[in-house]
Amino acid sequence: MTSPRPTPVDIDALLALLLAGGPSAPLRTLLARCGDAAAVLSADASTWREAGCTPEQCHALRHPDPARHDRARAWLASPDHHLIGWSCPDYPPLLRDSPHPPLAVFVDGDPSVLWQPAIAVVGSRIPSAGGRDNARDFATALLGHGLTIASGLAAGIDAAAHRAALALPGPTYAVIGTGPDLAYPRHHRELQAQVARQGAVLSEYPPGTAPRSGQFPARNRLLAALALGTVVIEAAERSGALITARLAAEAGREIFAVPGSIHNPMARGCHRLIRDGATLVTHADDILEGVANMAGELAQALQNRLSTPTSAAPETPRPAPALPDPDYQRLWNALGFDPTGMDLLIERTGLTAASLSSMLLVMELEGRVSSEHGRYTRT
Template sequence: MDENLAALITLVLAGGPPAPRHSLVRHPRGAAAALAAGLPLWTQAGCTPAQLTALTQPEPTAFTRAWHWLQQPGHALLHLDDPRLPQTLRELPDPPFALFVDGDPGALWKPSIAVVGSRSPTPSGRALASEFSLAFARHGLAVVSGLAAGIDAAAHRAMLGCGGDTLAVIGTGPDRAYPDHHVALQAEVAACGAVVSEYPPGTPARAGQFPARNRLVAGLALLTLVVEAAWRSGALITARLAAEAGREVCAIPGSVRNPRARGCHRLIREGAALVETPEEVLSLVAPSLSRALPGLKSALEVPIQELPAATLPPAMATDADYQRLWNALDHDPIPMDSLIMRCGLTASGLSSMLLAMELAGIVVCEHGRYCRNPGFPTSTAS
């Protein structure tokens, strides 16, 4: 048995304030040694009486359930210090102690937009969620949402249908689906991206867990888009939390006769950006993407042999991966799968680089195919 993983599970199940638990995980000799040290060290770390009781007498059924879940392929438990968790989550005012991940942890690094809204949208709202999500996929962005009925499900399904990347943050244990009929959808998202939860396996749906879930949806995304929302809506909580975390928030306006548009109108009055097209959203997310690109690239880059320099912006001209991508591009549009074969780069890394080059005016995307921008001045690279 991996003793440090077992200790991390025990600390997750202990609940309560995260600071004492972080202190134990970060013990110089590891979490297992910290738990083996017993009450004196736990008390010194600041554990509450409830945490001391939970660490002294762990609940065996919950531990066994979590341990068995984590032994299955594609399942992981990541502490906040784990390098597989993106910086965007660490920057939250209330970051998670740890996350259970079903799927690829690398998907959490994908530049993403949160698409959220009503659980009972109008047909138009559902169509807009799909339309905007498809546009984001064409530009190499992932979509993150909460796997709820309505707008969330429409966004996830649109991304799955086009082969895009999608992430789901759920308010139950990672082995539960809510609503129940989303079992198959949740499995698809896990197979193609990732499903994440800060609640241990077996945790049922409880009302208070969903607002907490919303902060992680907002935290993973560079921007939150609200499609339809009533005056009082969980989507508005996500938008507020995104704004508090310093992220861009935008909303699609609707008819004054549509009660599901009132929340969007409220957000716009309070300062959210009014958007009518996916292109307006992409314009808003560009500055955030530019700031996130260095950390993203560091997490995804694959070392390759240096290539001859090209006339590109300084940040790209000195990067071998960008040089390889530039040399693989042509003046005629090329599909993504052909670029992957030409470059030998990962699909996630390539998508992020293409988006950065497109936003810089270097690359043009036409119907999901990429080519050099004829108006971009080059010399040796042309």
Template sequence: MTDADRASRHHALLTLIACGGASAPRRQLLEAYPVPEAALAAGVASWRALGLGDAQIAALRAPDTASLMRGRAWLADRNHHLLGWHDPDYPSLLRRSPNPPLALFVAGDPARLWHPAVAVVGSRTPTPGGRDNAAAFARALAGSGLAVSSGLAAGIDTAAHAAVLAIDGLTIAVLGTGPDIAYPASNRALHARIAAHGALVSEHLPGTGPKPGHFPGRNRILAGLSLGMVVIEAAARSGALITARLAAEAGREVFAVPGSIHNPLSRGCHRLIRDGAGLVESADEVIAALATIATELAGDLQQRLVDPISSGHGIGPAVQPLGPPADPDYKNLWAALGHDPTGMDQLAQRTGLTPANLSSMLLLMELDGRVAMEHGRYFRKG
């Protein structure tokens, strides 16, 4: 795809995002036409037939130029991506969740959104013990090869993201703002580190500030991207409980860490346990419970690799399938791996493969039992 074609596609998708309103009719529009450009050019009769309302149609006919310019400026960075509903690189778990977003702005490698992830959430004002528990669970989950997702909020979210970055693991932050806005402002440095070493995800146009109505939507995306969710310290009425409910509605496993009956921040977790959430005391219990679901996600990824389609604004060049042992890339990667842990950068240097290829291949090798990850580094098992 040429730069002009890419710009045209971005313009069409940004226009569809900026028109706002219900997502379902716009998803149907993208399903009805092969590319966003065709969907945008379809015209009023087609838009109306697919369920778009008067306000959406008016916004498509006279888009907000300033919003589109901010979006195009943000996408000019090579580390910034836009995945639309029509895109084969749109994460399969999220696609199967209730009310998935029309599109995702991603700072970082979009392939990381296919990596099996566990959400770690909880209070914005945790106790020191709760903060320590969040960090311990996040480190153990990341050390097992899972990604750790959260919402970049203060408190438990911050502790989980920071703990994973400290061991060079993979962490994903789902935002209730535009992808360029750090919220809270105290997490500006953490926001930048996650963009560089993990992935930042938002359904909102660049430049969108924090609004109360955005955070329930942020929570539904967090639930939809994750295999399961661990709640660590939550008051009886808290956003973490809403996120846990959304995870359960999306068919995800919900786990809660119990605490002292004298701690008000334990009441939400105890309520979740009474309502059927799994009581967990260690990350190993979470990892064991999610093993089967992680294998199913690997199947989705294998299918994506076998039938690649390049969208021009998603992950980029199509990743090649892992294939049988005779596959040259597979043999190349296996030879580059040793029994000593090796980082992704070094593997890329040894093999000449892109990080997107390596990430996908290593994920399948992990789930196949051939490879393990420790502190963000990979090595042969056995």
């Protein structure tokens, strides 16, 4: 699905735009007008000002910081490290359609995971034992239905959700509030590396960006936008998880909250969300019903990106349709009329769980495949 790796010239030009800082909307406008980052840099200052760039941005575009450029280039030298710009076709579609999308994102791991249908699982950094169990159980159940688990790699509920995905193993990605080369909290460095190996770690901040308080609410808007919905498991009345929920609502995403004891202070934020209109959930099926429409929109974007057929399946199923993409054909051949689990499909096809999840979602929406309890059959 990914496009050819950008050239060093492309990367340098995009980095210059990113490192200019300031509001991203004028820079996105310039990319749309000029066609690519190199053309933006070649434009004169009046063009930048006309698009809305601040004086500080104009100065930074003309005089980039070589040390920050060198650090970013060094990080991007790894084949598993990526920079996905606004004008790149691999830019995640749900993020592109959100209220405040970043100009570009740094990705450690597999960028295609960001196109998977995902649920954000968030909550308290100091949850109860029951809250951790709920995070693990919801994440496990959602993974069994072919969904990806997204979170913010924070302590508590976030970490429990990521670890549940890693244990299966299943696809997961983290959206972080530092540069992609730093871990916060620091003791999550190995957890962050594991998430990158099995899925992806995403940041809008250049390598070397240290943690600052304002960056984490900004991080939350990306997490909220990338996921089909956000489920909150234990949150105090003033909580970062509630910020994520509010941002998810602003992005047009579904909000889910797990109720708890009236005596648990970590449940008060969830009860407030439910009172304000969030969907009360007690099991994964409640979430699946709520995100069905958004999943269809994501599947359509994925079909367009992969150039897969968009027509509905015929009324009389064909036992072995000729599919134009060889990976889809391999998956079809691996499926049968008996329910088949994800582990067996991975073994039969040699494809990753992340790739299979996307392909199965597309085929299910086309009417070729049905799923129940995380097992798939031909229709």
